[in-house]
Amino acid sequence: MAEVFDMLMDVNARKLEWNFQVYVVHLWEVPNRFNEKEINGIEIVLQDGGRIQASIPKPLLKKWRGKIVEFKMYIMTHFIVVDKKEKTKTTNNRWSLSFSHRTTVQPVSKPSYPLEAFSFKPIPELLDADKLEDSVLIDVIGEVVGKEDPRELITSKGRETKRLAVILEDLENNSIGCVLFGDMVDQILPYLEEGRVEPLIVIAQFFKPSRWNGKTSVQSHFDVSKLRINPDLDEVKDFRNRRLSEKPSNSTRISQVTSHGPRSGADEIKNGDVVVKTIEEALSSSQPSNSTRISQVTSHGPRSGADEIKNGDVVVKTIEEALSSSQEGPIWIAGTIVSINAGKDDWFYKSCRKCPKKVETPIGNRYECGKCGHTHASASLRFKVEVLVYDGTGSIMLLMWDRETAQLCGRQAEQIKDEESSDGEGYPPTLDSMMDRRLLFKINVKASNMKQYDHVYTVMKICDDEDIVEMNHPKPVQNNASANLIETGCSDSIGISAVVVNMHNDTESMVSLDGVEDSVTSLKSKTPAKRAPMGLKQSVHVNIDTEDEFGFSTNKFSRKTGKRQRIQINESDN
Numbered sequence: 001m002a003e004v005f006d007m008l009m010d011v012n013a014r015k016l017e018w019n020f021q022v023y024v025v026h027l028w029e030v031p032n033r034f035n036e037k038e039i040n041g042i043e044i045v046l047q048d049g050g051r052i053q054a055s056i057p058k059p060l061l062k063k064w065r066g067k068i069v070e071f072k073m074y075i076m077t078h079f080i081v082v083d084k085k086e087k088t089k090t091t092n093n094r095w096s097l098s099f100s101h102r103t104t105v106q107p108v109s110k111p112s113y114p115l116e117a118f119s120f121k122p123i124p125e126l127l128d129a130d131k132l133e134d135s136v137l138i139d140v141i142g143e144v145v146g147k148e149d150p151r152e153l154i155t156s157k158g159r160e161t162k163r164l165a166v167i168l169e170d171l172e173n174n175s176i177g178c179v180l181f182g183d184m185v186d187q188i189l190p191y192l193e194e195g196r197v198e199p200l201i202v203i204a205q206f207f208k209p210s211r212w213n214g215k216t217s218v219q220s221h222f223d224v225s226k227l228r229i230n231p232d233l234d235e236v237k238d239f240r241n242r243r244l245s246e247k248p249s250n251s252t253r254i255s256q257v258t259s260h261g262p263r264s265g266a267d268e269i270k271n272g273d274v275v276v277k278t279i280e281e282a283l284s285s286s287q288p289s290n291s292t293r294i295s296q297v298t299s300h301g302p303r304s305g306a307d308e309i310k311n312g313d314v315v316v317k318t319i320e321e322a323l324s325s326s327q328e329g330p331i332w333i334a335g336t337i338v339s340i341n342a343g344k345d346d347w348f349y350k351s352c353r354k355c356p357k358k359v360e361t362p363i364g365n366r367y368e369c370g371k372c373g374h375t376h377a378s379a380s381l382r383f384k385v386e387v388l389v390y391d392g393t394g395s396i397m398l399l400m401w402d403r404e405t406a407q408l409c410g411r412q413a414e415q416i417k418d419e420e421s422s423d424g425e426g427y428p429p430t431l432d433s434m435m436d437r438r439l440l441f442k443i444n445v446k447a448s449n450m451k452q453y454d455h456v457y458t459v460m461k462i463c464d465d466e467d468i469v470e471m472n473h474p475k476p477v478q479n480n481a482s483a484n485l486i487e488t489g490c491s492d493s494i495g496i497s498a499v500v501v502n503m504h505n506d507t508e509s510m511v512s513l514d515g516v517e518d519s520v521t522s523l524k525s526k527t528p529a530k531r532a533p534m535g536l537k538q539s540v541h542v543n544i545d546t547e548d549e550f551g552f553s554t555n556k557f558s559r560k561t562g563k564r565q566r567i568q569i570n571e572s573d574n
C-alpha cells in the first residue's frame with residue numbers, strides 16, 4: 001500500500017508531525033566558530049519535488065553523525081519547523097527543519113522517484129542577469145579551462161587561508177570565474193597540472209553568485225559549498241561526452257590566467273587591507289545601549305506580577321507576530337515548550353553567591369564578583385536554559401534565566417547539578433519537567449532580534465497558572481480588547497533578567513549562518529536585509545489535548561549553526 005508523504009514545499013510552522021520521503025542532496029558539518037576542531041551541528045539539504053534545509057543540532061550529533069549519507073533516500077518524520085530568515089539560503093524554501101529527539105530516519109532501499117542532486121544554473125543566466133540574485137546558493141557545472149595562481153590570505157585573526165580562481169566553461173563555451181577558498185584550493189590544485197589533456201569537470205555545489213566591478217563569478221561560501229571534482233556521476237559523464245564531441249582531447253585544456261582579463265571574473269579582492277567587520281562589531285558601534293536595561297534588582301515576592309498584569313492590559317501575541325515584531329520592547333506570547341536546547345554543561349552559568357552576576361575564573365582560590373565585590377571560595381550555579389516554544393503559528397527560541405527555570409522545574413540549579421542523564425551526555429532529567437507545559441512568556445524583543453542577528457529572545461517573566469494561561473489566547477493585533485490577566489502564579493524577574501542579559505550579550509550573540517559572510521561579499525551586505533512582511537495576523541487556539549503533537553520528551557535544538565569570519569586581505573599585487 002502506497003504511503004502518503006508530506007511534500008517539502010508544503011512545510012509550514014503550524015505542525016510538528018511531518019512524514020517525508022526524501023533524498024539527501026548535500027550534507028556538511030558546521031564547525032564551532034571559536035574552535036574549528038569542534039563540530040557544532042550538521043546541515044543537510046533534502047529533496048523531493050522541492051527542497052528544504054534541515055539542521056541536526058549539537059546535542060543530537062552523536063545519534064546521527066555518519067548515519068545519513070548524501071544521495072540516499074530516507075523516510076524522515078517529526079521535525080520542528082523554523083524560520084531562520086538567513087540572508088543566504090541553500091533553497092528557495094522559506095522554512096527550514098530542525099531535528100528533535102523525536103525525529104526518525106529510515107533508509108529507503110528502493111527509491112520511488114529519481115534523485116535530482118543538482119539544480120544547475122546556466123552560466124549565461126548569471127552573466128546576463130540585470131540584477132544578480134545572490135540570496136540563494138546555486139550549482140554550476142563546467143570544465144576548468146583556466147586558473148590563476150593561488151594567493152595566500154591572512155584573516156584578521158591571523159589565520160592563513162588561500163584563494164584560487166578558476167575559469168569554468170559550459171558546453172556553449174560560456175565561461176565564468178569560480179573562486180575557491182581554504183581547503184578547496186588544496187583540493188583542486190593537484191588536478192591543475194600543466195599539459196593536462198583530459199577535461200577536468202567540476203560541479204560547484206551551493207556556491208554564491210557574486211558581481212563586483214561588473215564581473216560575475218561564483219564563490220565558495222564557507223562550509224556550505226562543496227566542490228565535486230570529476231565525480232563519478234551521470235551528470236558529469238553526460239557533460240564530458242558532449243564536451244569531448246565539441247572540443248576533443250588533443251590540446252592543453254587548462255591555461256594559466258595571469259592578467260585579469262574579462263574572462264577571469266575573479267579579481268574581486270584587489271585593494272589590500274580590507275577589514276570586514278563582524279556584524280557584532282557593526283551592531284555594537286551603531287546600537288545604543290540597551291534601553292531596557294534595569295540595573296536595579298528590585299525586591300519582589302514570587303507573586304508580585306508586573307503592573308500590566310494587575311491592570312489586565314495585556315495583549316498576548318502569536319509567535320508568528322512575535323517573530324515579525326518591528327518594535328523593540330517586551331511582549332507577551334503563549335506557547336508550549338517542545339524542546340530544550342541544552343547538553344551536559346550548557347544549562348547553567350556560574351554566578352556570584354550574592355547577586356546574579358556571572359563570575360569568571362577564580363582569582364587565587366576565590367571568585368570575586370565584578371558587580372557587588374563579594375568574594376567567595378565557590379561560585380553559585382544559576383539556570384540559563386534555551387527552550388523552543390511552539391504555539392501552532394510558529395516556533396521561537398527563548399532564553400530562560402534562573403528564576404523562571406526554577407519556577408518551572410521546581411528545583412534550584414545547585415540541586416540538580418549532579419543528576420545524570422540516561423546517556424551521560426544530556427542535561428539533568430529534572431529539566432524535562434518543563435516540557436510540554438503551556439505557558440505565558442513575557443519576552444524582550446531586542447534590536448538584535450529584529451535585525452535577525454540573534455534568534456534567541458530573552459524571557460523576562462513567565463506565567464504558569466493554568467487558568468490564566470487558558471484565558472489568554474493570542475488576540476489579533478488590531479483587537480484592543482485587553483486580556484484578562486490576574487497576578488496569580490506569575491513571576492516578575494525583570495531586574496535579574498535584564499542584568500544578566502548584558503552579561504550574556506558579551507559572550508554570545510548573533511549566531512546564524514548569516515553572520516558569516518565571505519570576504520568581499522560582506523562588504524556589500526553589511527546592512528541587514530529588511531524583513532519581509534509576515535502573513536495575516538490571526539489568533540490561534542492551541543489544542544494541548546493532541547498529545548501526539550506535544551509528546552516530546554527530550555527534544556533538543558540548537559541555534560549554533562554558524563561561525564563568523566573576519567578576513568583581512570593582505571595583497572599588494574594587482
Ligand SMILES: [Zn+2]
Nearest residue numbers: 352355369372
Ligand atoms: Zn555579586
